Each structure stands twice: as structure tokens, then as C-alpha cells.
Amino acid sequence: MSMDLINRSEIAPAGLFSRRLLKRWRSLSRRSHWRVPQDWWTPEVDSLLSGRRNHEMLSESARQLGAARCRQGVGVTEALTDFRCYFKAALRHTDLNAIQAFVEGWVSEAEEVEPISCTDPSTGLSTKAHFSKTLQEFTDRLDSAEALLATVTLIPRQEMTAPLSWTQVAALGAIFLAAFRDTESTLMYEGHTVYVLAVRTPELFSALLDCQAQITLSRELGDFRSTVACEALPQQSSGFHQVLKSLHR
Structure with missing residues (x-):
């Protein structure tokens, strides 16, 4: 008989319903992200x-949990995915006020702490500075035939230029983190586009196609379609600087 045990150092919430809900929530979260x-x-x-x-x-508890996840070093994408699993485990509709309070708690805590990584907390992908540094390292280390700069761009299905909401950005980050988990790659989100710096392999193209499929299926990103483009890294320094410049358009 299998048992889903809580660490002995943990204090289980009072009540049979709460204990069952905790187990369902934790199980869903571990299976998702x-x-x-x-x-x-x-x-x-x-x-x-x-x-x-x-x-x-609920809103106040959500705010406190968001802050706690930030102190743990959990990115907002992973933390928010976990919090949404709570509502699924409780068999209740997502409470948007609680979601907002959770994110506010995470963001407020993030503003108080020193950045400890090169990760953009809104997506879980690389910051622009880290991506640019890695691009330079790729250019120095690899032959241009071995590496690619790929882009996946979201295009609104209707005329609109509004930036993606934080829930859409988080969903996009989760899609790419999952698809590129087993590849040698660096990813960055900027202006409706995810930039992918990676070694040219069949797994790279498979991951790009998987991302397109997941974007199509995503409820949060249903207002967008996506296009994919790939180009070899330049061999000359002038071409390298042009690539960097293009990231700021």
C-alpha cells in the first residue's frame, strides 16, 4: 500500500478535510511544475x-504564501502554477482576488531582497543581460554552424498591441521551461518574442514545434498565434553586435 507522507517536521493542518486537501494540492503541484x-x-x-x-x-493567506515562495527562491511562474493547483485540489473556481494578492506578496518580497540569479522572475527565463553575455560566450566557443538563434514570436489574432499580462507571460515561460528542460539552451522573453540560443540539434527543432503546439492549446494565450524563425550566429564581431542590437527593438 502506497502512502503520501508529510515530513515529520511539518505540522499538518487541523481537520481531516484540510489534511486531504493538502495531500491533493501537493500531489498536483509535484506532477505539474x-x-x-x-x-x-x-x-x-x-x-x-x-x-x-x-x-x-484567503487573500491575506495568499499574500503571505506568495512572499514565502519568493523568500524560498521560487520563481513566480513555478509559484503561481503551484497556487493554481490549490484551487484545482479544492474543486473550486480560481479566486482572482487571491491570485492578485499572491502575486503582490511575491513581488513585494522580491523588491526587498537582493537579486540572486540571472533569471527573470516573471518568466523563469534568462534576463536580457545574462542572455547577451551567453550570446557572446556562444560566439567565442562554437562554430557558427553548430549554434542557432531561434525566435518564437506571438502575433495577436486581432489588431492589438497591448503587452502580455503577467498571467500570460508566466504561462509562456512555463511552456518554454518545460519544452527546453533537457536541451543545452538559454532563453529570454522580450516584446512578444522568446529568443532561444542553442546548439543545432534535432531536439532543438522538436522543442520549438512543441512550444508552438502548447501556445495553440494554451487558454491564457488563445488570442495569439506564433511564428518561428532561426538563424545561424554570425562569425564576425560586426554581425554579433547587430544581433545584440536587434534584441532591443
């Missing part, structure tokens, strides 16, 4: 379960 199982539980998880029946308590 949570990367370090032993770091999932925090005291703020129990606070959220205790305050689930009161909207004000």
Missing part, C-alpha cells in the same frame, strides 16, 4: 488551508 519536492511545504501553506472559507482571510 514543482521542481524540489522537499521544499514545497511551508507554514504559510497551512495558513492558507485554515483561511480558505473567508475571502479576506
